[in-house]
Amino acid sequence: MRINHNIQALNAYKNLSQTMGQTSKTLEKLSSGLRINRAADDAAGLAISEKMRSQIRGLETAERNSLDAISLIQTAEGALNETHSILQRMRELSVQAANGTLEDSDREAIQKEINQLTYEIDRIADTTQFNTKKLLSGSAEGRPFAEVNSSEVSYASNGTWSGVVTAEPTEPAQVEIQFDKNLGSLTKAQLEGKTFTINGKIYEIDNTDGTSQGITGRNIAVNISGWIDNVGTSDANITSNITKLMNALESAVIQNDSQMFNVNKNLPTNAGTANDGVINNGTLTLSTTSPMSPKDVQDLGSLNQINTTITSGVTFNNPLTNTSTTTLVANPEAAQAKPIAITFSEVPKAGDTLKIDGLTISFDSPAISYSNGSATIDVTNKDLDEVLNDIDSIITQASNDNPTPVPALAPVHSVSNNSLILGTTKTDDGISPIGLPTNGLDIALIDGDFEADKGKELEVALQIGANASESLSLSLGVMDAATLGIARNADFSILSTAGVNAVVGVNVSNSEAAQLAITAFDKAISLVSAERSKLGAFQNRLEHTVTNLQTANENLTSAESRIRDTDMAKSMTEYTKNNILNQAGQAMLAQANQLPQGILQLLK
Incomplete structure (x- = not known):
C-alpha cells in the first residue's frame, strides 16, 4: 500500500472531470439551442453552415431588393396612370376642337387647357421620383444639371439653354x-x-x-x-x-x-x-x-x-x-427686380458651364479664382450645397467688380435649398451688340454631355439574388411630352428633344390642326400604354422572383438548422446521463480518498 500516490482517486477524478466537461457542453447546447457554439464542436459543420448563412442573409436582402423594385415600378406606373388620364382628356379636347360648330375663341380656350395639360405631363416626368431617383425623365446623364424657371430661357442646341430675362417696365x-x-x-x-x-x-x-x-x-x-x-x-x-x-x-x-x-x-x-x-x-x-x-x-x-x-x-x-432728345425715352431700370431661380438637380460635372451676363463660371479642375469675369469651380468630392455657395460667392465678387461689374445682375442674389436665386432690374432696351448683351439678364446653361445622352432610358440594375451577377436590368422609358410627340415650340413646330419641356401643346387652333392632334394623342396614348404594359409585366415577374426567393430561403434555412441547431431531446438525454455519472463519480472519488486511511491500522 502507498500513501504518496492515490491512483484510484486520480482515476476517479479523471473520469469525473471528463463527465463534468461533457455536462458543461450539453448545458451550453441546451441553453443556446445550437449544436455548434464554437468551431471545435463541429469544424466541418461550422464552415458549411456559415456559407449557408451567407446565402440565407443574401436571399433575405435580395427579397427586400425585389420588393423595393416592385415599389419603384408601382410608383412609375402610378404616375403614368395619371399621364394616361391627361392624354385621354387631351384627345377628348382635340375631338371637340375638330368640330366645325366652334368659333376661334372656343378653340383658343381649348388650346389653353391643352397647353396646361402638356406642362403637367412634363412636370410628372420631371418630378416622379423613388428614393430621389427620377424615374420618367431618362438617365441622369440625359438631363441638364440645372433648370431655369423662366420661359425666356429655352433650349438652343448642343446641350445649351440660353435666353435673356428682362424685368417688366414700371414707368x-x-x-x-x-x-x-x-x-x-x-x-x-x-x-x-x-x-x-x-x-x-x-x-x-x-x-x-x-x-x-x-x-x-x-x-x-x-x-x-x-x-x-x-x-x-x-x-x-x-x-x-x-x-x-x-x-x-x-x-x-x-x-x-x-x-x-x-x-x-x-x-x-x-x-x-x-x-x-x-x-x-x-x-x-x-x-x-x-x-x-x-x-x-x-x-x-x-x-x-x-x-x-x-x-x-x-x-x-x-x-x-x-x-x-428727339424721341420718347423710357427708363431701362425697373422699380423692382424680377426674380429668377436656377434649380440644380445634381452637382455639375466637369465640362459644364454657367453664364450670367458677363460672368462665366466653369466647372472643372483645378479651381481658378474669379478674375475678369470668369472663374472655375472644382466640383471634385463636393456636395451641391458647397457648389452653390461657391457660385454665390463668385457672383458677389462679380457684382462688386470694378470697373466692370456684371451689368444686369440685381444687387440681391441668394441660395435657397438647391436653387440659385438671381434677379434683374433691366428692362428690354433692344440692344444686343457683339459682346455683352445689355437688354436684361443674359443666362446660358451648358451641359457638356446632355446632347450625347438625351433621350436615353433609365437603366436600373436590380440585385435579385444572393450571389454576384444574380441581377436584373429594369429599363424605364422617357415619358415627357417631347418623347410622346406632343411637345411644341412657340410656333407650334415639333419639339422632339427629350429632356426639354414644351413651350406649348399640340395645335388645335383650327379644325384641320385638331384632326392631326387626334392622331398625335393616339400615338402618345399608345406609347404610354406600351410602357405601362412593360412595367406591369416586370412587376409580375418580380412577384414570382420574390416567391422563389422566399422558397429558397426557407429550404436553405431548414438545411442550416439541421447542421447548426441542437436536438433538444437528444441533448437532454445526454445531460441526464452525464448528471448521473457526475453523482457516481463524486461518490467514487470520495471512496478513493478514504483508501489511504487503512494505513493507520497497520501503524497501531
Missing part, C-alpha cells in the same frame, strides 16, 4: 417739351403755321383767329387766341404768351391722342423782378398711358419721333438725363 415713356422766354417773344406771324410732330400726328399752330382746323386742312389745329405781338420787356406778357400756347397744345393732344399720352403741365413763372427777363421755363410732359421699356418705345418706329418747326424757344428734353 411710362416720357418726353418734356420745354418752352423758354424766346418763344413768348415771337410774333403771331412767326408762329403761324408752325408745327409740332407728336406720335406721328402733325399739330399746326393757328394764331390768326383761333377758329381754323389747321391751315393746310390736313393737320390738327392748335388754336391760340389773344397772343400778344409786342411783348416789349414785360415778363408778364412773355409768360402769358407761353401759357396760351401750352394750354392750346395740351388741349389738342388730349383731344386727339389721349389713348397714347397723359399730359402734365408746369407753366412758366417769373423768376426775378417784373421786367428783368428772368423766367422759369414752362414744361409740358407727355407720358405714355402704359409703362414702357426702351424696346417698347423703339418698336413704335417713327411714332416715337418728337420734333417741331419752331426754331426758337422750344426744345425737347429727356427727363431721365435732362438732355436734349
Whole structure:
C-alpha cells in the first residue's frame, strides 16, 4: 500500500472531470439551442453552415431588393396612370376642337387647357421620383444639371439653354417739351403755321383767329387766341404768351391722342423782378398711358419721333438725363427686380458651364479664382450645397467688380435649398451688340454631355439574388411630352428633344390642326400604354422572383438548422446521463480518498 500516490482517486477524478466537461457542453447546447457554439464542436459543420448563412442573409436582402423594385415600378406606373388620364382628356379636347360648330375663341380656350395639360405631363416626368431617383425623365446623364424657371430661357442646341430675362417696365415713356422766354417773344406771324410732330400726328399752330382746323386742312389745329405781338420787356406778357400756347397744345393732344399720352403741365413763372427777363421755363410732359421699356418705345418706329418747326424757344428734353432728345425715352431700370431661380438637380460635372451676363463660371479642375469675369469651380468630392455657395460667392465678387461689374445682375442674389436665386432690374432696351448683351439678364446653361445622352432610358440594375451577377436590368422609358410627340415650340413646330419641356401643346387652333392632334394623342396614348404594359409585366415577374426567393430561403434555412441547431431531446438525454455519472463519480472519488486511511491500522 502507498500513501504518496492515490491512483484510484486520480482515476476517479479523471473520469469525473471528463463527465463534468461533457455536462458543461450539453448545458451550453441546451441553453443556446445550437449544436455548434464554437468551431471545435463541429469544424466541418461550422464552415458549411456559415456559407449557408451567407446565402440565407443574401436571399433575405435580395427579397427586400425585389420588393423595393416592385415599389419603384408601382410608383412609375402610378404616375403614368395619371399621364394616361391627361392624354385621354387631351384627345377628348382635340375631338371637340375638330368640330366645325366652334368659333376661334372656343378653340383658343381649348388650346389653353391643352397647353396646361402638356406642362403637367412634363412636370410628372420631371418630378416622379423613388428614393430621389427620377424615374420618367431618362438617365441622369440625359438631363441638364440645372433648370431655369423662366420661359425666356429655352433650349438652343448642343446641350445649351440660353435666353435673356428682362424685368417688366414700371414707368411710362416720357418726353418734356420745354418752352423758354424766346418763344413768348415771337410774333403771331412767326408762329403761324408752325408745327409740332407728336406720335406721328402733325399739330399746326393757328394764331390768326383761333377758329381754323389747321391751315393746310390736313393737320390738327392748335388754336391760340389773344397772343400778344409786342411783348416789349414785360415778363408778364412773355409768360402769358407761353401759357396760351401750352394750354392750346395740351388741349389738342388730349383731344386727339389721349389713348397714347397723359399730359402734365408746369407753366412758366417769373423768376426775378417784373421786367428783368428772368423766367422759369414752362414744361409740358407727355407720358405714355402704359409703362414702357426702351424696346417698347423703339418698336413704335417713327411714332416715337418728337420734333417741331419752331426754331426758337422750344426744345425737347429727356427727363431721365435732362438732355436734349428727339424721341420718347423710357427708363431701362425697373422699380423692382424680377426674380429668377436656377434649380440644380445634381452637382455639375466637369465640362459644364454657367453664364450670367458677363460672368462665366466653369466647372472643372483645378479651381481658378474669379478674375475678369470668369472663374472655375472644382466640383471634385463636393456636395451641391458647397457648389452653390461657391457660385454665390463668385457672383458677389462679380457684382462688386470694378470697373466692370456684371451689368444686369440685381444687387440681391441668394441660395435657397438647391436653387440659385438671381434677379434683374433691366428692362428690354433692344440692344444686343457683339459682346455683352445689355437688354436684361443674359443666362446660358451648358451641359457638356446632355446632347450625347438625351433621350436615353433609365437603366436600373436590380440585385435579385444572393450571389454576384444574380441581377436584373429594369429599363424605364422617357415619358415627357417631347418623347410622346406632343411637345411644341412657340410656333407650334415639333419639339422632339427629350429632356426639354414644351413651350406649348399640340395645335388645335383650327379644325384641320385638331384632326392631326387626334392622331398625335393616339400615338402618345399608345406609347404610354406600351410602357405601362412593360412595367406591369416586370412587376409580375418580380412577384414570382420574390416567391422563389422566399422558397429558397426557407429550404436553405431548414438545411442550416439541421447542421447548426441542437436536438433538444437528444441533448437532454445526454445531460441526464452525464448528471448521473457526475453523482457516481463524486461518490467514487470520495471512496478513493478514504483508501489511504487503512494505513493507520497497520501503524497501531
